[in-house]
Structure formats: structure tokens, C-alpha cells
Amino acid sequence: MLKLSRPNISEDAISAVADVLRSGQLVHGNESDLFEQELAKYLGCNEVILVSSGTAALHVALQALDIGAGDAVIIPDFTFPATANAVALTGARPIIVDVLAENYTIDPDLVEKVAAEWQGPERLRAIMPVHEFGFVVDMEKINRTATKYGLCVVEDAACALGAHHNGGKAGTFGDVGCFSFHPRKTLTTGEGGAVATNSTALAARMRQLRNHGMAPGATGMRFVEPATNYRLTNFQAALGRRQLPELDSWIALRHQLARAYVERLSPLIDKDDVSVPELSSGHSCQTFMIVLNQKFDRASVIAEMRHGSVETNLGAQSLVTLGLWGQPDYRLEVGQVLYAQGLALPMFERMTVSDVETVVSRLSFVLNGE
Numbered sequence: 356m357l358k359l360s361r362p363n364i365s366e367d368a369i370s371a372v373a374d375v376l377r378s379g380q381l382v383h384g385n386e387s388d389l390f391e392q393e394l395a396k397y398l399g400c401n402e403v404i405l406v407s408s409g410t411a412a413l414h415v416a417l418q419a420l421d422i423g424a425g426d427a428v429i430i431p432d433f434t435f436p437a438t439a440n441a442v443a444l445t446g447a448r449p450i451i452v453d454v455l456a457e458n459y460t461i462d463p464d465l466v467e468k469v470a471a472e473w474q475g476p477e478r479l480r481a482i483m484p485v486h487e488f489g490f491v492v493d494m495e496k497i498n499r500t501a502t503k504y505g506l507c508v509v510e511d512a513a514c515a516l517g518a519h520h521n522g523g524k525a526g527t528f529g530d531v532g533c534f535s536f537h538p539r540k541t542l543t544t545g546e547g548g549a550v551a552t553n554s555t556a557l558a559a560r561m562r563q564l565r566n567h568g569m570a571p572g573a574t575g576m577r578f579v580e581p582a583t584n585y586r587l588t589n590f591q592a593a594l595g596r597r598q599l600p601e602l603d604s605w606i607a608l609r610h611q612l613a614r615a616y617v618e619r620l621s622p623l624i625d626k627d628d629v630s631v632p633e634l635s636s637g638h639s640c641q642t643f644m645i646v647l648n649q650k651f652d653r654a655s656v657i658a659e660m661r662h663g664s665v666e667t668n669l670g671a672q673s674l675v676t677l678g679l680w681g682q683p684d685y686r687l688e689v690g691q692v693l694y695a696q697g698l699a700l701p702m703f704e705r706m707t708v709s710d711v712e713t714v715v716s717r718l719s720f721v722l723n724g725e
């Protein structure tokens with residue numbers, strides 16, 4: 356079976372984890388300190404704080420900005436539900452906005468419209484764009500809207516570690532950027548995540564929020580606010596650290612595979628059987644999702660691909676379709692089509708262009724019997 360994705364763990368990374376296990380320093384330690392510093396350097400930001408998942412990253416970011424009951428946060432319709440869950444967990448209301456068909460990310464013009472027309476009853480506090488699958492959102496537009504209406508910006512860069520635009524890395528354009536190290540992401544620590552920020556005050560608050568609400572005081576650590584435990588372990592940090600130097604070359608390999616997909620899919624694209632995303636040079640290619648023409652039933656396509664030993668899956672969810680976070684204020688359309696017809700194809704560094712050809716020829720057969 357050609358899998359949708361496979362983690363890329365070297366023997367060197369495995370022995371680094373074993374070394375930490377032998378050291379007995381299991382929670383916070385040298386590996387976590389170094390991984391935070393190395394990630395901050397890689398991203399080009401002042402501070403990185405490791406946390407236990409991408410969802411924890413989103414939650415501490417929103418909490419650190421004092422977002423809670425009576426507040427509202429703009430998020431895209433097409434994403435992983437954790438984006439909305441993190442907002443709901445704080446007590447705030449997610450305001451769901453449609454995405455762009457060409458790159459699956461939040462439509463910045465709709466964000467501006469929602470902010471301009473906002474009438475409450477909640478206080479609109481933040482925009483949470485998602486760099487879906489590694490495509491960098493137009494952050495200039497998002498930040499312009501945020502400045503104009505006094506909103507915070509929390510980037511859900513869970514699938515976008517290494518994605519960049521105009522020399523800046525995804526996750527460093529807003530107040531806080533949130534990353535996930537789940538095995539479906541390019542760099543993995545099993546479970547894990549991180550927040551990135553340039554603000555010393557937000558960094559201190561997020562360190563406190565991940566660690567039982569404790570802050571350093573004159574006589575040692577003190578409990579200063581109610582919070583939970585969102586720490587990453589030292590051995591997970593050791594695993595992540597050994598992958599970071601490889602990340603950019605892995606993304607380059609993913610670009611080659613994505614370009615091979617687009618090229619080999621061209622007969623299907625020309626017939627309008629499938630459409631493919633825009634692949635900007637800064638895309639991190641965490642997932643490669645195509646969209647099937649509405650005449651095809653995706654569930655049977657997935658089943659028939661599996662019969663040909665190729666694992667495929669839906670790409671992400673439409674929050675409005677799931678219906679768990681209240682009614683949308685605006686009419687949405689694109690996210691629902693992407694949710695219904697999106698098909699994620701295998702994408703990981705250790706697959707080859709010949710694997711891409713296998714996937715595409717199976718797909719042509721499944722769609723057209725040829």
C-alpha cells in the first residue's frame with residue numbers, strides 16, 4: 356500500500372531520543388531549550404515555546420491574548436476542526452468565513468468585509484488565518500485589516516512549518532504563530548507543537564499557560580493563574596531537533612513531487628475531471644490535495660484507489676458543514692465543495708516520481724476506466 360504520508364525518522368533521531376530516556380531528564384531539559392532556540396532562529400522570530408500539540412498552541416495563543424467569553428474570532432471554513440475548537444474552548448465564538456478555491460485558504464477580502472460590517476453582540480477580537488496544507492495566506496491584507504479594526508492575528512501554521520513568503524516564514528507575520536508536530540505534518544515529535552512570537556510579554560504569558568499557570572518570582576516558581584499542563588517532553592524535543600536541519604531539503608523534495616503530480620495530472624485537468632492548487636514557491640507542500648469534479652463520488656474514488664493499493668483521503672473539513680460551532684453569519688460555498696470533493700494524494704519525502712506516476716495512472720483508471 357502506498358501510504359498517504361509517512362514520518363521521516365532517522366536512526367540518529369532515534370538514538371537521540373534513547374539518550375534522553377537514559378539521562379532521566381524526561382520533561383523539560385537541554386533538548387527542549389535548544390529546540391526552542393533553534394526553531395526561533397529558523398523562523399527568524401524572538402521566541403518559541405514548545406507545547407504538547409498544535410491544538411494546545413492555538414489554545415495558549417488565544418488565552419495569552421485574553422480572548423474569552425463575549426469575544427469573537429474570525430476563522431476559515433476549510434480547516435482541521437481544532438482551529439474552531441481552540442476558539443470555542445476559550446468561550447469565544449468562531450466566525451466562519453469562506454476560503455479561496457485556488458489555494459484553499461481564508462479569503463482576505465471576506466475577512467475585511469466581516470470586520471467592516473461587524474455589529475456584535477460579541478467583541479470582534481482576532482483573525483485566525485490558517486496556512487492550509489502549507490500555502491501562505493496573504494498576510495499583508497490580513498494584517499492591514501487587523502490594524503484597521505484593532506484585531507489580533509493568530510496564525511494557525513499547524514501544517515506550514517517552513518512555508519514562507521517575501522523572506523518571512525509562515526507563523527511570524529501575526530501576533531502569535533502556532534505549529535503542530537503531529538505525524539501528518541512534515542516535522543514530527545509524535546504529538547507536539549509550538550508557538551512563535553516576537554513579543555516578550557506574550558512569550559512569558561504563554562510559558563506560564565503551558566505550565567500550570569506558574570511564573571518565576573523572587574522566591575522561586577509561584578502559581579499566578581489557573582491553567583493546564585501543555586508541556587512537550589525533552590525526548591520529543593530531541594526527536595524534533597534532529598529533523599529541523601533536514602526540513603528545507605524535505606520541502607524541496609515535496610515541491611518536486613507536487614510539480615510531478617501537476618504535470619502528470621494535466622490530461623485530467625484539461626478534461627476538467629480534477630483541479631489542482633496554486634503552488635507558490637513558498638508553499639511547504641505538507642498535503643497535496645486535488646479537487647474532483649462534482650460528477651465523481653469521492654467515497655468510491657477513495658475505495659477504488661485503495662483497491663489499487665494507493666491510500667488517499669479527504670483533505671480537510673468544512674466547519675459549517677460539520678455544524679458544531681453555531682450558524683455562519685455569511686453564505687459560504689467554496690469550503691463545502693473542497694470538503695466534499697477534495698482528495699489528498701500521497702505526499703512524503705521518501706516517495707518517488709515513479710510513485711506519483713502510479714497514483715496518477717490509478718486515478719485515471721478509477722475516474723475514466725483508462
Ligand SMILES: *Cc1c(COP(=O)(O)O)cnc(C)c1O
Binds near residue numbers: 438511537548
Ligand atoms: C494538524 C492541525 C491542527 C492540530 O494539530 P494537533 O497537533 O493535531 O493538535 C490544527 N490546525 C490545523 C490547520 C492542522 O492541520
